Amino acid sequence: xxxxxxxxxxxxxxxxxxxxxxxxxxxxxxxxxxxxxxxxxxxxxxxxxxxxxxxxxxxxxxxxxxxxxxxxxxxxxxxxxxxxxxxxxxxxxxxxxxxxxxxxxxxxxxxxxxxxxxxxxxxxxxxxxxxxxxxxxxxxxxxxxxxxxxxxxxxxxxxxxxxxxxxxxxxxxxxxxxxxxxxxxxxxxxxxxxx
Numbered sequence: 001x002x003x004x005x006x007x008x009x010x011x012x013x014x015x016x017x018x019x020x021x022x023x024x025x026x027x028x029x030x031x032x033x034x035x036x037x038x039x040x041x042x043x044x045x046x047x048x049x050x051x052x053x054x055x056x057x058x059x060x061x062x063x064x065x066x067x068x069x070x071x072x073x074x075x076x077x078x079x080x081x082x083x084x085x086x087x088x089x090x091x092x093x094x095x096x097x098x099x100x101x102x103x104x105x106x107x108x109x110x111x112x113x114x115x116x117x118x119x120x121x122x123x124x125x126x127x128x129x130x131x132x133x134x135x136x137x138x139x140x141x142x143x144x145x146x147x148x149x150x151x152x153x154x155x156x157x158x159x160x161x162x163x164x165x166x167x168x169x170x171x172x173x174x175x176x177x178x179x180x181x182x183x184x185x186x187x188x189x190x191x192x193x194x195x
Contacts, residue, residue: 010048010058012038018059022098026056026108053113056105060119063101067123071130079137080183083155086131087180090159091173094166103160128152138183155182 016037020028029052035042049055067089074085090100102123109117131152139146158178171177 009038009040009044013045013048013055014058014062017055018063018101021059021104022093022101025099025104029055031055051113053116056112057115057119060102060105060116060123064119064123064126067102068126079134083131083134083138083183084180086134087159087178090163094163094173097167099163100160103163124156127156131155135183151182158182 013034016034017029020033020037031042031045031049031052034055035045038045045055049058070089071086074082076082093100102120105112105116105120106124109120112120128149129152132148135146135148135151135155139148155178162178
């Protein structure tokens with residue numbers, strides 16, 4: 001909702017909170033810090049978000065939508081190439097030392113409210129479903145019968161972990177390496193890959 005000044009304070013707060021979480025984690029988010037960053041008083045933020053969890057849920061929901069839109073714009077082509085392009089969605093933030101927002105929220109999910117948990121869980125379910133579908137297309141006929149959902153979770157965990165590893169000096173393209181290794185294993189598999 002736009003304020004008389006023409007500013008959409010709610011939108012500015014959601015963006016600022018998302019950026020802060022991706023840079024410093026959930027613990028860095030407070031209404032006071034966000035008020036200073038956005039240039040408003042803390043009560044202005046309370047006008048839009050009664051509780052911190054309301055804000056975190058809005059931030060997670062927005063990130064889920066934005067990430068889904070980014071996945072939808074991945075170039076058409078073979079599944080292995082699409083998975084490599086998907087991995088770039090993790091490599092690009094790593095260059096700026098940013099975490100996946102839902103990954104950062106997942107670290108503190110036990111303390112989050114139900115609404116935030118639902119959005120974070122939905123984000124990961126979306127990613128596993130997409131990756132699982134693409135991995136099925138990559139797999140050799142001999143890999144038929146593989147547990148593609150489990151493999152998608154492993155790949156997603158590797159890409160999320162690559163963002164954390166970047167913070168301690170690992171290579172930026174570690175997510176792309178993980179995607180390449182798994183897709184190569186599946187395309188060359190001589191038998192199903194299961195749990």
